[in-house]
Amino acid sequence: MSESEFLAGYDPAAYERPALAVDLVLLGLRSGRLTVLLTRRSDPPQAGRWALPGGFVGIAETLDAAAERVLRDKARIARARLEQLYTFGAVGRDPRMRIVSVAYLALLPERDLAGLGAGSDLTAASVAVPWAGEAGGPVSAVTERGEALALAFDHADILALAVLRLRGKLDYSDVAFALLPEHFTLRQLQDVHEAILGAPLNKSAFRRRTLDRGRIAPTGAREAGTAFRPAELYRFDRSR
């Protein structure tokens, strides 16, 4: 950052500055599939394409605060687990002007995805996440019928990076729990992991590992309404 040497010689206020924005990758699960919230662009440039919700950063506003504001005002979601992802600064990424965008990743519990609408013009799109090795292959957004959605600007890159980050943090952080309701079964937890990884996991190893780790605690209750043996309900135990 600015040494005084620099500031003495040059006045950065005199130079043109890039505009600064935040873009949100809002990820959740809808019927077991990884899902992202998108808006459809109605005007050029890139009219008809799908974009991540975003907004400009105010002059007296923290980056995190800008992300929370966009979450609140554009997605109509009160709060979510927000995490800075990466900053995209290619020169021609927006054809109208130079915009540098700080991408944020937000994880939504299924409830927030189900209760969309209500003032938000966002649409839920499934994310096709082929396994293609740990590095992750091409990620794309698709409709429920499997048709690919064209993403605007560099938003496909942002989405791909978000999924990659999610995969990386999956087994050492508590991201999976942010996508689940308070009480969940081991099968549900494994489904979340498999949806994010895009690959099946060994069932007994997953159970053992998860239980041995001691980060979830049994509630004593069981799921209801199944046509077979009901599974134990667990909750995330933050204390351990």
Added chain:
Amino acid sequence: MSESEFLAGYDPAAYERPALAVDLVLLGLRSGRLTVLLTRRSDPPQAGRWALPGGFVGIAETLDAAAERVLRDKARIARARLEQLYTFGAVGRDPRMRIVSVAYLALLPERDLAGLGAGSDLTAASVAVPWAGEAGGPVSAVTERGEALALAFDHADILALAVLRLRGKLDYSDVAFALLPEHFTLRQLQDVHEAILGAPLNKSAFRRRTLDRGRIAPTGAREAGTAFRPAELYRFDRSR
């Protein structure tokens, strides 16, 4: 980012924009200790404190390009492995004006650290990296005599995050090789890992794991000048 809806209603060019800068965390090894390059601030604010080298982002300049320019012009280092780290956007982080800074991490081979001076006003400071669990404790910069250096602005946070990132990527990426000369012994490689982690590693397990992974190849040569059995020299094998 900017939906057309937003642009139609508001003209972001009419609003005051934060200044955008890049800051570089230049890390290397000096005599087996993790080391960071810092400049001493000569003028207020924060005169006398130590800062990371940085500079403003030009209006037609990529973030990566700005980081490379600072590396070249301020540190006088031709090239290094640069990687975007995080973007710091607290409102009061610089008292003069609103500056949002994209931090970059760069790894320097020992040669670049030794050949300092020559037009660069940077000083090498050791980084004290207590282990304090995987999460990493407080990281601080110290002189060779162990005196703590006061860092300017939020640069201590940036440095701490850089070390954390380095630790996280250590065992699945090739960051360690970027800090070593082309030919190195297994012991040197282990020293790098231990310096970054701030904790000792099991020797035979480290050897086995490293060799089994197949990412390094023996050169056939051996180190010279030791008072004991010389170790085999290896090189990083990018092809595997």
Added chain:
DNA sequence: TCGCCTTCTGCTCATTGTGAGCATAACTAA
């Protein structure tokens, strides 16, 4: 020259984590 010292290198052994499969438990629907 000949032991002595130090580190490298390759080996074994016990412990731990993982992949895979099987038997039993627990529930619904017919």
Added chain:
DNA sequence: TTAGTTATGCTCACAATGAGCAGAAGGCGA
């Protein structure tokens, strides 16, 4: 009551890890 289905707990083989040991390979001092 029985068939069907999934949960749960178990065993077994295999791989990875931590720890230690013996021999190899160099310099050094007597």
